[in-house]
Amino acid sequence: MGPADIETKPLSRSQRRRRDDILQAALEIFDRDGFEAAKMEDIAREAEVAKGTLYLYFDTKNALLEAVILTAIMPTLQKMGQVAAESTGTARDLLSQQLLIAAKRMASPEMASLLRHMISARTQHKDIAKLYYDKVVQSGLEHVGATLKRGVASGEFRPEIAHVDPLVLVGAHVYTAVWKILFSDMQELDIEKLVDEYLELVLRGLLARP
Amino acid sequence: MGPADIETKPLSRSQRRRRDDILQAALEIFDRDGFEAAKMEDIAREAEVAKGTLYLYFDTKNALLEAVILTAIMPTLQKMGQVAAESTGTARDLLSQQLLIAAKRMASPEMASLLRHMISARTQHKDIAKLYYDKVVQSGLEHVGATLKRGVASGEFRPEIAHVDPLVLVGAHVYTAVWKILFSDMQELDIEKLVDEYLELVLRGLLARP
Amino acid sequence: MGPADIETKPLSRSQRRRRDDILQAALEIFDRDGFEAAKMEDIAREAEVAKGTLYLYFDTKNALLEAVILTAIMPTLQKMGQVAAESTGTARDLLSQQLLIAAKRMASPEMASLLRHMISARTQHKDIAKLYYDKVVQSGLEHVGATLKRGVASGEFRPEIAHVDPLVLVGAHVYTAVWKILFSDMQELDIEKLVDEYLELVLRGLLARP
Amino acid sequence: MGPADIETKPLSRSQRRRRDDILQAALEIFDRDGFEAAKMEDIAREAEVAKGTLYLYFDTKNALLEAVILTAIMPTLQKMGQVAAESTGTARDLLSQQLLIAAKRMASPEMASLLRHMISARTQHKDIAKLYYDKVVQSGLEHVGATLKRGVASGEFRPEIAHVDPLVLVGAHVYTAVWKILFSDMQELDIEKLVDEYLELVLRGLLARP
DNA sequence: GATGAATGAGGGTTCATTCAT
DNA sequence: GATGAATGAACCCTCATTCAT
Numbered sequence: 001m002g003p004a005d006i007e008t009k010p011l012s013r014s015q016r017r018r019r020d021d022i023l024q025a026a027l028e029i030f031d032r033d034g035f036e037a038a039k040m041e042d043i044a045r046e047a048e049v050a051k052g053t054l055y056l057y058f059d060t061k062n063a064l065l066e067a068v069i070l071t072a073i074m075p076t077l078q079k080m081g082q083v084a085a086e087s088t089g090t091a092r093d094l095l096s097q098q099l100l101i102a103a104k105r106m107a108s109p110e111m112a113s114l115l116r117h118m119i120s121a122r123t124q125h126k127d128i129a130k131l132y133y134d135k136v137v138q139s140g141l142e143h144v145g146a147t148l149k150r151g152v153a154s155g156e157f158r159p160e161i162a163h164v165d166p167l168v169l170v171g172a173h174v175y176t177a178v179w180k181i182l183f184s185d186m187q188e189l190d191i192e193k194l195v196d197e198y199l200e201l202v203l204r205g206l207l208a209r210p
Numbered sequence: 211m212g213p214a215d216i217e218t219k220p221l222s223r224s225q226r227r228r229r230d231d232i233l234q235a236a237l238e239i240f241d242r243d244g245f246e247a248a249k250m251e252d253i254a255r256e257a258e259v260a261k262g263t264l265y266l267y268f269d270t271k272n273a274l275l276e277a278v279i280l281t282a283i284m285p286t287l288q289k290m291g292q293v294a295a296e297s298t299g300t301a302r303d304l305l306s307q308q309l310l311i312a313a314k315r316m317a318s319p320e321m322a323s324l325l326r327h328m329i330s331a332r333t334q335h336k337d338i339a340k341l342y343y344d345k346v347v348q349s350g351l352e353h354v355g356a357t358l359k360r361g362v363a364s365g366e367f368r369p370e371i372a373h374v375d376p377l378v379l380v381g382a383h384v385y386t387a388v389w390k391i392l393f394s395d396m397q398e399l400d401i402e403k404l405v406d407e408y409l410e411l412v413l414r415g416l417l418a419r420p
Numbered sequence: 421m422g423p424a425d426i427e428t429k430p431l432s433r434s435q436r437r438r439r440d441d442i443l444q445a446a447l448e449i450f451d452r453d454g455f456e457a458a459k460m461e462d463i464a465r466e467a468e469v470a471k472g473t474l475y476l477y478f479d480t481k482n483a484l485l486e487a488v489i490l491t492a493i494m495p496t497l498q499k500m501g502q503v504a505a506e507s508t509g510t511a512r513d514l515l516s517q518q519l520l521i522a523a524k525r526m527a528s529p530e531m532a533s534l535l536r537h538m539i540s541a542r543t544q545h546k547d548i549a550k551l552y553y554d555k556v557v558q559s560g561l562e563h564v565g566a567t568l569k570r571g572v573a574s575g576e577f578r579p580e581i582a583h584v585d586p587l588v589l590v591g592a593h594v595y596t597a598v599w600k601i602l603f604s605d606m607q608e609l610d611i612e613k614l615v616d617e618y619l620e621l622v623l624r625g626l627l628a629r630p
Numbered sequence: 631m632g633p634a635d636i637e638t639k640p641l642s643r644s645q646r647r648r649r650d651d652i653l654q655a656a657l658e659i660f661d662r663d664g665f666e667a668a669k670m671e672d673i674a675r676e677a678e679v680a681k682g683t684l685y686l687y688f689d690t691k692n693a694l695l696e697a698v699i700l701t702a703i704m705p706t707l708q709k710m711g712q713v714a715a716e717s718t719g720t721a722r723d724l725l726s727q728q729l730l731i732a733a734k735r736m737a738s739p740e741m742a743s744l745l746r747h748m749i750s751a752r753t754q755h756k757d758i759a760k761l762y763y764d765k766v767v768q769s770g771l772e773h774v775g776a777t778l779k780r781g782v783a784s785g786e787f788r789p790e791i792a793h794v795d796p797l798v799l800v801g802a803h804v805y806t807a808v809w810k811i812l813f814s815d816m817q818e819l820d821i822e823k824l825v826d827e828y829l830e831l832v833l834r835g836l837l838a839r840p
Numbered sequence: 841g842a843t844g845a846a847t848g849a850g851g852g853t854t855c856a857t858t859c860a861t
Numbered sequence: 862g863a864t865g866a867a868t869g870a871a872c873c874c875t876c877a878t879t880c881a882t
Contacts, residue, residue, distance in 0.1 A: 037246070040855075040857085119388075129392045129395075165407060167404065171383075174385035174388050197374050197378050262847055469843095475877095476841070480877080539746055595801030598745070603763050605759075613795065621794065681869065682853085
């Protein structure tokens with residue numbers, strides 16, 4: 001069983017390639033026009049495939065969106081497990097690393113796209129939000145929570161920090177994704193700088209006084 | 211000239227009531243079904259009005275959405291100016307106040323709705339995003355930026371803080387709105403607690419060590 | 421009973437004026453936009469009257485069109501009887517006169533308008549065409565036919581002319597009305613010249629050789 | 631390049647048949663109900679095709695009308711060139727032939743239909759009237775004008791005839807088309823007889839006295 | 841009588857989905 | 862399996878007509 005409980009028939013190599021082409025095209029068109037306004041015909045043309053072919057790989061337009069979103073999430077899902085392993089170094093360094101990863105992910109174009117579609121399709125696609133919540137959000141929060149506790153235990157962090165909801169730290173850069181969607185025409189963000197400032201700010205507050 | 215450069219014919223009392231009914235109904239249906247899936251017929255039924263009547267007050271479904279969004283933004287637009295006036299007390303207190311307001315606004319149901327529609331309709335309604343950026347975002351950032359500078363000048367904040375982008379602080383609670391949209395079914399947030407923790411965290415970092 | 425079997429309630433002076441305003445406005449808008457595309461609202465505005473008022477004077481949009489057409493026909497209906505009386509002079513002169521009148525009528529702006537609406541509304545308004553046929557066409561043809569017979573009897577016209585259908589003569593200038601409708605943008609007709617040439621042509625052919 | 635500058639994708643045999651079916655059905659329904667009142671649904675049913683299929687072949691209802699009209703005009707457009715070639719015989723014979731053709735065309739059911747739609751749709755379809763004017767009217771008038779001049783040169787026609795506008799001759803039978811539209815219910819015309827009488831009349835007038 | 845806001849049936853058009861080839 | 866022509870349900874918007882004021 002894969003990370004998502006999705007039934008998948010075995011596909012030949014060329015079929016898998018075709019499926020990927022379609023997903024790629026769909027992502028592009030969904031990003032360009034938004035899910036509702038996107039036309040299956042445009043996706044087919046972009047994928048250089050006949051309209052009917054889309055339906056050989058995906059039952060409905062909705063299913064196609066789900067697959068697109070899942071595909072976008074997959075790498076994140078897979079990476080979630082690995083971070084914990086690298087538990088070397090100080091809690092401060094680990095936390096920096098973790099928040100940096102989270103911040104960068106939020107600021108990525110993929111996240112803007114993902115967020116946009118999860119929000120647009122919200123009503124019809126609760127399961128995807130659920131999946132993301134279960135596999136990414138929960139897990140991410142747990143990891144950061146563990147780091148906080150470890151830092152407190154080791155005396156690196158102030159004792160009160162143990163009770164801080166990790167969401168305060170992890171969620172803080174969601175705004176970069178939203179900004180990308182809404183305001184990138186007006187002003188581009190200097191993500192690097194913002195993330196640096198944010199880490200600096202947060203850490204200074206977390207650290208126990210010497 | 212009002213806060214938005216919208217041409218408005220004078221309406222009788224009963225017409226204004228009706229217009230409000232329609233806006234209310236539209237907000238409800240848009241929230242329930244999403245803009246694209248929302249049917250004018252449903253909005254009419256919800257407003258207890260005939261389908262044609264909608265078009266006496268709003269030219270198109272798009273215009274109705276714009277009006278809904280503008281109506282949602284208005285109070286925020288109007289409040290923006292007032293905060294600055296209350297510049298009494300320490301910079302720390304002022305900043306707390308400002309960030310608290312921003313955080314609460316982000317966590318409100320209206321913001322979730324607003325965000326959702328601005329994101330969904332993004333392609334067709336650049337002007338609304340622009341308006342929000344110009345009138346709310348810019349202005350909010352400036353106010354907080356001023357407070358930061360004032361705190362540095364007064365010695366309350368560390369000198370480096372003068373160069374921190376206020377967005378890092380102000381944007382930090384956007385995630386609450388996004389959470390509301392996507393994950394409120396799975397877990398409700400304790401906004402009060404999160405905001406408190408966040409303020410505590412941020413301020414400890416900002417304050418100069420004695 | 422008037423020339424058309426139309427039920428008419430007695431109207432006050434101001435009511436008659438209002439009715440005329442509406443008819444005038446309707447004619448204008450029908451001409452400008454065509455019957456189907458014409459909006460009752462536009463007619464009301466043009467007549468400086470409320471939309472509802474139109475329905476106090478005319479039951480439906482169709483009825484309004486019928487009244488407009490009838491109003492346009494009336495003068496013609498009334499003049500038809502008078503021409504015959506002026507039967508002085510030679511048959512040749514009388515025929516010239518009659519054909520000139522017919523030709524001028526066909527070339528008038530009113531006829532272009534009338535023709536256009538009778539054709540456009542054909543399906544729904546058989547009665548108007550019938551009225552026009554009965555009162556104008558038939559009668560006109562009879563008058564010209566009588567003149568032809570008289571000219572033959574007096575030896576002015578060739579004997580064969582007695583069997584010529586007057587329609588050949590009378591209908592010959594219908595094209596001017598059609599031209600006005602379709603081609604007036606491309607080239608204006610010199611009606612005077614065309615009618616002169618036509619009369620000359622026809623008469624030379626009708627006259628017995630001495 | 632065809633007679634009309636219409637972009638046409640190559641269609642398969644069955645597609646051409648289908649296109650023709652639709653045109654046929656549209657002509658029928660347009661004739662029956664008039665363009666404005668005609669419903670796309672009725673046309674689809676008549677063509678034994680789904681409503682959506684209409685839009686595979688014609689972009690809009692307007693475009694369908696244009697195609698119907700163009701289809702009706704085509705044969706005429708194509709024949710216009712050929713008549714001139716048959717310049718054998720006397721000018722009198724040639725003129726007879728030309729006017730006979732024109733008169734018959736005017737009296738055809740297709741012309742009644744064509745005229746009706748060109749008049750009804752006048753406002754929106756200036757280009758079609760322009761096309762008809764450029765390709766049919768102009769050209770027809772030129773041919774007849776040439777014949778007149780030739781007849782004068784050869785001494786068959788009176789010298790004054792050289793200055794007669796050919797429109798007087800060619801337009802003379804437009805009334806038959808109008809009659810068909812408006813009065814065919816009341817009285818059918820004996821076209822043959824009318825055309826004969828008309829030619830006889832006109833020629834007697836044109837011919838120089840021996 | 842006059843008004844014009846309200847009504848709601850109606851129709852053109854779109855586009856996800858199907859299916860014969 | 863792949864195609865793309867065909868389908869028809871769905872929906873926005875218009876506008877003739879009504880009716881409460």
